[in-house]
Amino acid sequence: MNKCWFDYKTVILSGASSGIGKGIAERLIKDHGCKVVGIARNEQRLQNFKAELGDKGDNFTYYTFDVSQEDKWHELAETLQKENIQPDILINNAGILPKFDKFMNYIVEEIRSAMEINFFSCVYSMNALMPILLKSDSAAVVNIASSAALCSLAGTSVYSASKAALKGFTEAMREEHRDNCYIALVCPGFTKTDIFRNQSKSSDKAQKAMDLISTDCDKMVDYIIKGMWKKRDKMVLGMDAHFMDKGYKVFGTKCSLISSKVMKISGLDMFKSIFE
Ligand SMILES: NC(=O)c1ccc[n+]([C@@H]2O[C@H](COP(=O)([O-])OP(=O)(O)OC[C@H]3O[C@@H](n4cnc5c(N)ncnc54)[C@H](OP(=O)(O)O)[C@@H]3O)[C@@H](O)[C@H]2O)c1
Numbered sequence: 586m587n588k589c590w591f592d593y594k595t596v597i598l599s600g601a602s603s604g605i606g607k608g609i610a611e612r613l614i615k616d617h618g619c620k621v622v623g624i625a626r627n628e629q630r631l632q633n634f635k636a637e638l639g640d641k642g643d644n645f646t647y648y649t650f651d652v653s654q655e656d657k658w659h660e661l662a663e664t665l666q667k668e669n670i671q672p673d674i675l676i677n678n679a680g681i682l683p684k685f686d687k688f689m690n691y692i693v694e695e696i697r698s699a700m701e702i703n704f705f706s707c708v709y710s711m712n713a714l715m716p717i718l719l720k721s722d723s724a725a726v727v728n729i730a731s732s733a734a735l736c737s738l739a740g741t742s743v744y745s746a747s748k749a750a751l752k753g754f755t756e757a758m759r760e761e762h763r764d765n766c767y768i769a770l771v772c773p774g775f776t777k778t779d780i781f782r783n784q785s786k787s788s789d790k791a792q793k794a795m796d797l798i799s800t801d802c803d804k805m806v807d808y809i810i811k812g813m814w815k816k817r818d819k820m821v822l823g824m825d826a827h828f829m830d831k832g833y834k835v836f837g838t839k840c841s842l843i844s845s846k847v848m849k850i851s852g853l854d855m856f857k858s859i860f861e
Pocket of ligand 1: 601604625628653678773780
């Protein structure tokens with residue numbers, strides 16, 4: 586493996602207990618000798634992951650807290666300083682996908698919660714950790730948004746709003762820190778992870794169609810690691826994400842219209858309540 590700027594760095598990574606975050610942690614530890622400080626709520630899954638790492642398990646430590654709790658990020662910053670741990674990279678990956686639904690069917694509490702987890706958690710983590718990160722000569726922040734930040738679809742008002750907020754925030758932070766910190770925005774399309782656990786189950790046929798446009802989790806992790814390696818500012822990843830990115834630039838709001846029509850005719854149960 587060629588030398589890479591993040592070899593042997595110390596990385597704070599939220600959402601390390603499953604899916605894309607777990608995959609990134611594994612690659613950083615196994616291929617790049619990084620020390621990863623993982624954050625998530627489910628301690629059992631974090632423990633299992635540490636065990637799965639075998640003799641590399643010592644490179645993974647973790648803290649269990651809800652990323653939407655601002656004070657926990659400040660506590661983490663204090664702990665790192667007390668323990669003389671100098672983080673180099675922050676990856677804000679933890680996120681939830683509220684059930685696809687019409688806006689009128691959400692209760693305000695669900696909307697607030699999604700904004701807290703998907704957006705404000707990144708504001709809190711950057712607010713608490715930037716002063717420490719900037720002491721590193723390889724300071725970096727990677728924010729995992731979504732293709733939903735590029736083009737909004739029916740049924741995703743809450744998710745799209747949270748990820749679009751993250752996109753705007755990340756892009757402004759990037760310009761403010763051009764000289765002292767690499768700040769990346771990642772916009773993955775549909776990826777095969779457990780994030781769809783709360784959506785309605787679809788028939789095998791419809792699910793197969795969904796699988797066709799979705800990217801395997803390992804492949805998505807690979808794209809993200811390669812993008813970080815090349816210090817890409819913005820990563821649009823996956824076939825559907827490229828369609829939404831290019832489609833929005835060419836067709837404008839018609840891209841949302843076309844996508845919504847595709848969702849409607851897809852027959853996927855998870856989109857049904859949107860069009861009823
Ligand atoms: N999969 C996709 O199709 C897709 C597409 C675009 C963008 N994304 C984004 O990619 C990121 C990772 O998603 P994924 O697909 O890997 O989903 P996932 O498998 O469900 O993983 C989500 C991770 O976030 C953690 N998390 C969720 N809420 C949390 C909270 N309140 N506090 C602390 N940790 C929390 C979870 O850990 P615990 O449950 O243990 O807390 C888990 O480790 C998310 O930001 C998601 O929006 C995913």
